Amino acid sequence: MSALPTAAELAGIAPAHGRHVRLLLLTDTPVLAAGGSERFLRNLIAGLPADGYEITVVQLNAQLGEGIERAPVFARPNVKVQVIPVDAVYGRRGLRALWALRRRLRDEPFDIVQSHHEKADLLNALLPRRPGRLHVSNRRDLGFKKSRKLRQAFRLVNHRFDAVVAPALEILVALAGGEGVDRQRTVWIPNGVDTGQFRPPSPAERLRARSELGLGASDLVLGCAARLVPVKRHVDLVAAFAVLHAQRSEARLLLVGDGPLRDDIRRQAEALGIADAVLLAGNREDIDAVLPALDIAVLASSSEGMSNALLEAMACGLPIIATTVGANGQLVQHGENGLLCPPCEPDVLAQAMLELAEAPVRRRAMGNASRARVQADHSVETMINAYERMYQRLLEPA
Known part of the structure; x- marks a missing residue:
């Protein structure tokens, strides 16, 4: 059993707006790209209520970064975006990104840092911890791109995440077996889709x-x-x-x-x-x-x-x-x-x-x-509701 809420517990329950949340989202891939992970992130950014969330997105990829702040998903007053290109976490750009994120966390009181994909996860794991700030890893696939060395590196840092969330139970099972992720810190939230935008045609x-x-x-x-x-x-x-x-x-x-x-x-x-x-x-x-x-x-x-x-x-x-x-x-x-x-x-x-x-x-x-x-x-509303419940549950005093 997971100590965190399961999808069944999260779905269909009205979100608890217990506090205003400052959320820092880190991602390896271009937010405006056409892939499924990118569509998920856009849905999450657009779906979280503006009166409950202040969101900063840091994209670790220069592709589609020019003029990114003018994209509709970032036009909301509660959303900001920054592009910090990173080739390799262990390279010069990776170190610069790490120090830039450390400064940002020092100057801005984020409640949750949530990362998507390998570079973002590693940077998230290396960031300093402080009481009241939570670190979440959002795993989007079965890790088919990870080399053996990279899997070993994640085995060493996975304990630094307060929660690991994934859209498929198979991902969480694989992470527990292959990377030693503590199942007590995992949560399953299936992806959602906008059933108004995507509907049977006339x-x-x-x-x-x-x-x-x-x-x-x-x-x-x-x-x-x-x-x-x-x-x-x-x-x-x-x-x-x-x-x-x-x-x-x-x-x-x-x-x-x-x-x-x-x-x-x-x-x-x-x-x-x-x-x-x-x-x-x-x-x-x-x-x-x-x-x-x-x-x-x-x-x-x-x-x-x-x-x-x-x-x-x-x-x-x-x-x-x-x-x-x-x-x-x-x-x-x-x-x-x-x-x-x-x-x-x-x-x-x-x-x-x-x-x-x-x-x-x-x-x-x-x-x-x-x-x-x-x-x-799998409606997008159910997915957003589940993320809100997870955030509020994580932020509850122990």
Whole structure:
């Protein structure tokens, strides 16, 4: 049992505004980027009530940093942002960032310092402690990027966090076993999605989305929103889609996102003779305008935390095909709102695609189940409520 509140305890309970909270958020990645971790952070910043929270965001990455203070998420009077680029924590920039954060904590009475990703976590762990200030690590994935040395380093510093929070129970279990995180200091808060922004489309919205993407009204469209990086296993996704396309020539694969594997994916599609059926849409800030074009959402990753991309697709009423990694098994009930496949097995993934391609009525039923599941358990309001309850619980006098 965790000494901190569990998701069940936090969900559905009105937040307790016991005190005004000064919150310092540290993150490795560009807050304005298109990834799921970044969308989570934007939702958290925008969702915490302005009358209860004063928020400072420090981004340890120069990308998308120019003019960042003018972004809508930072336009609220209770939110400030600063960019402090860090290449490596142990390098010169890392040391400068550490001293800049120490000065900031000396001059401003923050109640909670919360970090996201490895560099931010290490800096957070190295910051001095003082009574009344809490340090929280927010782990977003299973740590697939961590080297053995980095895991050993985290084993040495994890005790310095007052709480470790994650969107998936699998992450917390892995941290306890692999990094020695004390389960008494862990809390599970699932990701949430804006069910007003992400919703099933009308027939007109569906046709408009397809027209803008160059897709036909009768096309069978499978889509994946994910960075084009090895862990997302686009190589398996494209290979599986080739099997589907051989039997269903109207099938199209829409890949939303960008990354270092873009050219490799294009070459693979050309080699398989399906280049015309694979659309590389690049990064899209309006993913809510793209999802209405899909018939099926697919995620073939070899590692995940709790995928915001899946949640958004589910909120739009889509059936899901996903691999059995991370929290995918929590989001997708096999046979109810989608199909689950083992990772790195494109033949099995292809069979799942063929199964749903031949069953439009079943797809609609699965899509309805996806939407209902998100509304019940994964709204952004439920997530924000849970974070508020966690903060207030942590700040309660011992």
